[in-house]
Amino acid sequence: MVMQKLDRLQDLLQTMDRALIAYSGGIDSTLVAKVAYDVLGDRALAITAISPSLLPEDLEDARIQAATIGIAHEEVYTQEMENPDYTSNPVNRCYFCKSELHDTLKPLALQQGYPYVVDGVNADDLQDYRPGIQAAKERGARSPLAEVGISKVEVRQLSQHLGLPWWDKPSQPCLSSRFPYGEEITVEKLRRVGRAEVYLRGLGWPNLRVRSQGDTARIELPPESIQDFVLKSNLAQIVAKLQELGFLFVTLDLEGYQSGKLNRVLERQAVTV
Secondary structure, eight states, X not given: OHHHHHHHHHHHHHHHSSEEEEOOSSHHHHHHHHHHHHXXXXXXXXXXXXXXXXXXXXXXXXXXXXXXXXXXXXXXXXXXXXXXXXXXXXTTHHHHHHHHHHHHHHHHHHHTTOOEEEOOOOGGGGGSOOHHHHHHHHTTOBOHHHHTTOOHHHHHHHHHHTTOTTXXXXXXXXXXXXXXXXXXXXXXXXXXXXXXHHHHHHTTOOSOEEEEXXXXXXEEOOGGGHHHHHHHSOXXXXXXXXXXXXXXXXXXOSSOOOTXXXXXXXXXXXXXX
């Protein structure tokens, strides 16, 4: 079944003839870039948007991955941090982020002769609260993975099948997702949480989040990793490092990491309305 979906993905991208990929370097958009390059060659272009919500390390990964694939790769700067509708961090923050992204990419695509802008949205993303998907659709972007029904698990299966060495790379959504809705996002806060995650990944914990609420850092790890983290880590050293970065308090989430956890507040509001 998954190989049939790969065939359909290849056919879909082939019909586009020329495509510009909104390429973050994450596993989803990188699979799209790989398949697009395989079927379109130099008629495919990957563009990475640079902003304070993208870690420099993730940008470097994107560059390396694009070079490994062989696809043409360019970079642009986006200005969502100039928009108070984004920095005030409302529940539809992602709408304003993706609006800025696709308002930047669409003119570039037209100028360079690419009739399609495509992204890495997969079929599972359609089941989650993702206001950014609406913004992309409003601007004519296509989502090939979602269109052929490829799930998150299947993205990794296909990436492994295609020989991509980063097929098991942990997902890394933008750093703005680390803040509860309503807390203002600033460049300094993004830098602080980003450096904290890089530090902890360097200690051997690649799959984690550092959630930031006010002056508190809340470390989220997969549930099965929590005990090892407590027993094997120098907790005092970790606290000292995160305080050095600007946090006053450092906590560990005993429930563990779950994608979309910050959206629980929206579910509670829906129940109480």
